Amino acid sequence: MNVYRIGQLAELANVSRRTIDYYTQLGMLNYEKTGSRYRYYTEDALNRLQMINRYKEQNMPLTEIKERLQVLSETTVDSEQVLLMVDKLSTDLRGLENELLELKPLLEQLDEQQLTYAAQQLSVRGSSLLSILAMLA
Template sequence: MGELAEKTGITKRTIDYYTNIGLLEAERSTSNYRYYDIKMIDRLQFIEQRKQQGLSLVEIQHQLNITPYEEIDVQMLRIKMQDLEHDVTSLLEKMNKQDNIRIETIKKNVSPESIALMQSLLLLIHN
């Protein structure tokens, strides 16, 4: 995230916010650091240009063909939450059976989508 901020002149806080609302996409390392694809520089510049033109973030999301977070289907979130709960329960059962399981193994069993969903849900809960 620091490199992206340096290359674009956009603050880390803004990049973090854009990532949390789905405007930017980041990969997570095993140590939970965010890594941004080179394409995100262009996307970030696009977002900033549209903001300067007076567009709202929701309008920018539409231009990027991203479903704004305000329009996310609640029923779909419930289904994903149930899937996530199942994943966590399954992991806990595995942990109870195998005392020597390592954190890397757990991380391999949790999909990046599940991690992103957990982060999104935490944001929704805290707002």
């Protein structure tokens, strides 16, 4: 497993050292300390930082992000429950696809500025969803 010093982690996650310190103080990131004075962060910390960034892109408050991270840490894996959740998510996605198809005629009536705004909103959320799905795969 890879371990990173704070500077390396900051560079990989494209955040500042100060941000990592802040998230560590909030209990959102954990580190290991060896005999030296350096803090070492694992691959898990990098993954958590990437998740935090995705949640922040969705304008989620840090308190909610912290709660989600805690739930992920405390959750034990029940494969049957995971499969049920995947089935539900698949059903939800099909529903969203149908809603988008219903929206298509309405989108065609928007002016250029409104259409650009709608596309930006969908793009941010869609790319966040794709990133999460990629992490899960």
